[in-house]
Amino acid sequence: MCGIVGYLGTKEAYPILINGLKRLEYRGYDSAGLAIHNGNSIVHYKKKGKVSKLEQEAEGQPKDGNLGIAHTRWATHGEPNDVNSHPHASQSGRFFMIHNGIIENYDAIKEALIDRGFSFQSDTDTEVLVNLIEDIFMEGALSLEKAVQAALNQVSGAYAIAIIDNEEPDMMVVARLGSPLVVGLDNGNFYVASDATPFVEYTKKAVYLEDGEMAVLRRNQTISVFNIESNTTIEPYIHQLTLDIEQIEKGGYEHFMLKEIYEQSRSIYDSLRGRLLPDEGKVIMRGVSEYKERFLKADRIIVVACGTSWHAGLVAEYIFEELARIPVEVEYASEFRYRNPIISEKDVVIAISQSGETADTLAAIKMAKQKGATIFGVCNIVGSSIARETHAGAFTHAGPEIGVASTKAFTSQVAVLALMAIKIGYERGSLAKTEYIQYLHELNRIPDMVEEMLSSNDDNLLGIAKTYASASNFLYLGRGVNFPVALEGALKLKEISYIHAEGYPAAEMKHGPIALIDENMPVVIIAQKNANYEKVVSNAQEVKARKGKIIAIVSPEDTEMRKIADHAIEVPETFELLSPLLTTIPLQMLSYYIAVIRGCDVDQPRNLAKSVTVE
């Protein structure tokens, strides 16, 4: 969490920093701040609240200069207020630093610094680190970079930092361990950021720092990278970015979330493009093929993920077990990593993550890798930490997802995982050729079905949203592969509308949650015509008998469920195992409309951040 931006070059830093912060605001929006070197000294502004508040604060104030750093915060140490906002200055006011991550041993360092005469303004670990750097520098370190290096060798935890020096208007030092940091290069201009979105319109050349690396940026010189621990020089690998500016703008939609919901026909198509060749009866997935033997001989698949990605893992469990007949366990990464789980070399671990930066998922795969498992990544962000930590993987190619609530990333994850299961199932011999071909053709139809759905259900969903926008609770029920969809529907509603919502397997309702049902309880039931249909209809009857309000996701030709339901939302029929790719979408829309009606901040819901890089 937290977004960092930096600039060193020939342009005015302020607009680059502010625009960069706005692009990274999805990473946290508790407070924002910046520091700019005007050639003589550093000016800085910081403010509780969003970047727009910082802009108001800086309006009319001096902010010229072409070296600067800026930060948007998701609070870890210390409440969100002006003082705890970044950048933090060292005690003498010489150094200014921004930081994303957590310094775990900051307390002990702080005490030692207090003993040495330092005092602190904020509650943050960042202020401790910048003062540790100053202390080492004052003790006679040869240069700022040496002081930074020595300080980083004393801290434990995670960081992406950028630091500037009042006495050095032509230099910035950056470093990373566990939190992402990328440097854009453009003929002596340097752009620093947590991801490439802040500078994509200026340059397509980028260096992703690896864990344990730092870089010194000097005006009009090349980047110099070295290892923090060993001090060895590293030849940086320059990536060519494929990201476009249009992909990270709202494109006429009121919110990123809505845009991303509507992009799903395209994003699912992109996830399958070049991989799914139904007419040739082929699935081309290089990562799977390279590790084919591991998949074919796997004793089990362990999925590790968090949040929405964990729900995609649950969907994958149904698909893999049915089609590939490999036992699957789906684990919350945060639990798995601390449980000393039994892992063998015959296990394949699939890490699912949109951002590729989720700290718990990253730690879980590092542990599983040490124990000898094969690690396969299903990530959206190319170059992300999880993508780089895995042995192999398949990118989801959903394009940038800016809304904090994950939408298109989920359906792309499910599409990629379904394709893997179909391929592996066929190669293991558990999926017959005819069925295999049928699945390929059916999966290929999904993007068009999504397109059709998105162009038809709008008014109906808006009407339902208006009816229930003031409800205090919601229940979501589904069976089989649509049980995870119920969980995902509930998560979407609670995170953006702040309405309490629970997802349950429909049959579990009578073991407790049924006690909650009365005439004020909207119950969303995924009830498409499939193997579970009759059972789901019975569960809906139980809700009806207790006067609950039923919002049913139904097949177009449904008659039975419509008779019971207060509202019906039609979703085209597909193979049951692929149905989450369709049934999820109206639940995303319903949450979106309810959140808008309630006046919630859809793209940046309270207390959340897009990329959870703390444990």
Ligand code: M6R
């Ligand atoms: O980037 P990741 O997929 O690893 O993120 C995992 C969760 O933090 C994420 O899915 C979160 O639950 C979303 N806000 C849900 O919409």
